[in-house]
Amino acid sequence: MKNMYEYAKQKYAGIGIDTEEVLEKLKDITVSVHCWQGDDVGGFDQKMGLSGGIQVTGNYPGKARTPQELMDDFDKALSLDGGRHKLNLHACYAIFKEGEWADRDALEPRHFEPWVRYAKERNIGIDFNPTFFSHPKAAHFTLTSPDEEIRKFWVRHGIACLRISEYLAEQTGYPCVMNIWIPDGMKDTPADRTGPRARYMKSLDEILAAGYDKSKVLITLESKVFGIGLESYTAGSAEFTLGYVLSRGIVPLMDNGHYHPTETVSDKISSILLLSDKLALHITRPVRWDSDHVVRYDDETKEIAKEIVASGRMDDVLIALDYFDGSINRVAAWVLGMRNVRKALLSALLTPHKELAKLQNEGKFTDVLVLQEEYKTYPMEAVWDEYCRRCGVPCAEEWYAQVKEYEQKVLSKRQ
């Protein structure tokens, strides 16, 4: 349907957008894809279930049970979204040899060697996350623990993860984003709010003091407002996190499920980018709470993408996905979220931000509103299809036929 694209190209040229340039830019945007959508945040190093106040609901059949199955599913998912990707791993996805096991504080680069091989074969980078949950020693607190032995255990885990992150970067040739998130908090009103935060600060300082190669590893810190069973208090609040990262020269990570419901991450991006060299995002979809539903092509996702693009700082924003839905085909969930984020970025790239900003500065607010609304129904579909075609991935809903076939041939055999 070449003429559809030609029509769209002209239409966008009319508002000063060169769609050819846009297609090139979109291909170059890296989306870091979370491995944990494939197995409901299960991992391979512990038998216990998911903890940390996060929850996966649903038991759709076909969940990946082994590293190989997870890799196969991840491959299928990546093959259906055009553009660059990274693999986002959690420490609990360590792969042990037969009869071998290491606790979190003793994890070594070699436990991630199969993932490195996987990434190298596909020429993609790897991002990494220490896992401060789903572990017997994370029953109460981790880096904020008043029990010095427990606190030190988790500091050692953080340091072990720094070494692993350096290794992942060295091996793949792509810098590694290492994101720290801890669930530590309180179900009920704390008697002491300061103590846990002070210990969190001390623990983070101890991890950073171990040193790391800044050209290879970028450390991010993720805030959170509450978790299940941690409704009244989290040590890693937004203020703690932002203040900490800015004072230590590391990078803030904002997950759009981690704020009060009328707050939006889209509105925060411009503030952070004025004050920080880089910003990392976990793009997710909270439904009434931090539910981590599959990312839709919805208003907030588009607004986040708009802020990233309009900032002119696209390279300073590290885009990652973070959701886990076990109630639907997990590969489809992956693909949908990836494609929706990329569509949102496309929509943002097809918007004349400078012209709209000029109108705003001239006080022409009616013009801004009218144009914002009219641009919404410009023929983006034709540009998206053309993008998919050029990337060699299926257009529109055609990708879903491939996922269904994969379900029939592979996922349904996992009993």
Ligand code: RNT
């Ligand atoms: C939890 C955080 C965190 C996790 C992953 C698994 O609320 O969003 O990023 O989802 O680390």
Ligand code: ZN
């Ligand atoms: Zn997150």
